[in-house]
Amino acid sequence: MATEKIKIKLQGHEKFALREGWINKALQILPENPDAFTRRDATDLFGIGSNMVKSLRYWMRAFGLTNNAGTELSETGRLIAQYDPYLEDSFTLWIMHSYIAKNEEFATTWFMYFNRCDAEELEKSEVVTILSREIKKYVNGGSFSEKSLSNDVDVLLNMYSRNKEKLNPEDKNISPFSHLALIKKLDGKYVKCHPSKRIFPEEVVLYELSLRLIGNEGISIEEVLFGEKGIVKIYNLSSVMANDYLDRLDTAGYIRVDRTAGLDMIYPVRELNPRNIIEDFYENN
Numbered sequence: 322m323a324t325e326k327i328k329i330k331l332q333g334h335e336k337f338a339l340r341e342g343w344i345n346k347a348l349q350i351l352p353e354n355p356d357a358f359t360r361r362d363a364t365d366l367f368g369i370g371s372n373m374v375k376s377l378r379y380w381m382r383a384f385g386l387t388n389n390a391g392t393e394l395s396e397t398g399r400l401i402a403q404y405d406p407y408l409e410d411s412f413t414l415w416i417m418h419s420y421i422a423k424n425e426e427f428a429t430t431w432f433m434y435f436n437r438c439d440a441e442e443l444e445k446s447e448v449v450t451i452l453s454r455e456i457k458k459y460v461n462g463g464s465f466s467e468k469s470l471s472n473d474v475d476v477l478l479n480m481y482s483r484n485k486e487k488l489n490p491e492d493k494n495i496s497p498f499s500h501l502a503l504i505k506k507l508d509g510k511y512v513k514c515h516p517s518k519r520i521f522p523e524e525v526v527l528y529e530l531s532l533r534l535i536g537n538e539g540i541s542i543e544e545v546l547f548g549e550k551g552i553v554k555i556y557n558l559s560s561v562m563a564n565d566y567l568d569r570l571d572t573a574g575y576i577r578v579d580r581t582a583g584l585d586m587i588y589p590v591r592e593l594n595p596r597n598i599i600e601d602f603y604e605n606n
Contacts, residue, residue, distance in 0.1 A: 327460050329429040331469035333379035335372040338480040338496050343369070343377050344386070348394065348402040351381075355392040383428040385420035396596060404603035408497050411520040412602055415556070416528065418501065422555040429456065430473035435555045441513045448511065449474050482506045503557055513557050524602045526552060526566040527575055531593035542567070542578070542585040 346367050350357050357366055358378040364371050381387040386398035394402060397416065405413045425432040430452060437455040438448065449471050456465055480496040482504040501520070505512045529552050533540050546553045546563050553563050567587065571578045577588045 327463060328426045329456065329460060329463075329465060330427045331429060331465060332472050333376075333383065333427070334473075334476055335376040335379070336472055336476065337373055337376040338476045339376075339380045339498065340494055341497055342407075343373075343380065344384075344401075344408055344497075345406050347377055347381050347386070348398065348406045351387065351392075351394055351398075352402070358391045383421050383424060383431070384417040385424070386417070397599070400596065400599050400603075404600075410603075410606070411501065412522055412524065412606070414497060414501055415521065415525045416599065418498065418503075419525075419529065419555065423550045425459075429459075430470060430477055433459070434474075434477055435557075436549055442507075442510050444510050445474060445478060448478070478504060478506075478511050482511060515557055515559055515562060518562070521556070522602070522606075523566050523569050523573075524598060525556070526563075527570055527593065528595055528598045530570070530576060530587065530589075531595045531598055534587075534589050534593055539586045539588040542580075542587060545587060 346369075347357075350366060354360070354366065357363060358374060360366060363374045367374055367377065369377070378387075378391045381398070382389060382391055386395055386401065387393065388395060397420070401408075401413055401416075408414060408417075421428045421431045422435040423432060433452045433455045434448065438451050440447070440451065443451070449467075452474065453467060453470055456470065480498045481501065482499060501516060502514055503516060505514050530540075530545065533545050542564075545551060546558075546560070548554075552558060552566075553560065558566075567576070567578050570576050574590055575593065577590050579586045579588065
């Protein structure tokens with residue numbers, strides 16, 4: 322019996338990191354123009370070059386903002402279009418980051434970096450080496466392009482970090498994800514950083530828990546924090562920070578955290594719906 326081929330995606334972005342203003346273009350244009358990405362006049366419609374249009378189409382899908390065909394906004398895409406089309410709230414960026422960091426099929430490098438690259442301080446070449454090793458294990462003998470992986474790593478590191486010496490608030494080439502400050506470039510190395518509590522609202526953790534609790538009466542703290550696609554991994558939280566957020570959500574009456582008798586479980590106290598959590602955040606902040 323033939324082994325099912327494992328799907329991965331490298332370099333779907335045409336070597337363009339996501340830029341300020343791109344997502345807003347798609348959020349505005351796509352609802353009225355389902356064929357926007359494939360039209361002959363797509364470059365005029367979006368006001369960017371043809372390869373950038375292809376890149377934007379990729380990013381919209383990689384962040385879970387469109388259907389697979391890129392012809393309509395997803396539920397999350399519609400919510401962001403309604404409440405924060407210019408990505409001005411860090412909550413929006415975290416929700417988008419949540420999707421791409423768990424998107425092993427369509428944003429494989431992002432998934433591998435945030436889930437399977439535990440070293441906190443690395444040169445770019447070291448990141449490539451680690452991710453290459455992890456992808457080889459993941460595809461179980463399948464082939465992939467090392468060059469495409471290297472290009473992916475370039476884009477990822479540029480998206481999430483920025484050179485402070487060259488920082489210009491008017492520079493539209495800056496990625497909005499640099500504002501999350503998850504990666505810092507220091508002396509030629511890229512350092513993973515814990516998010517600032519100032520821009521990391523507890524509703525981000527509540528959103529993650531709501532996804533994990535779908536169809537479950539409870540989940541283990543170990544799994545939700547430290548497992549694959551766990552909160553500590555994809556948001557680079559410290560264990561202390563992560564547990565603090567759980568305790569705050571417990572105090573607020575959303576969940577019950579049970580650490581007695583070695584159970585270490587999380588139970589929902591009220592119904593947790595991902596869509597409702599996103600809507601409630603926007604309407605109350």
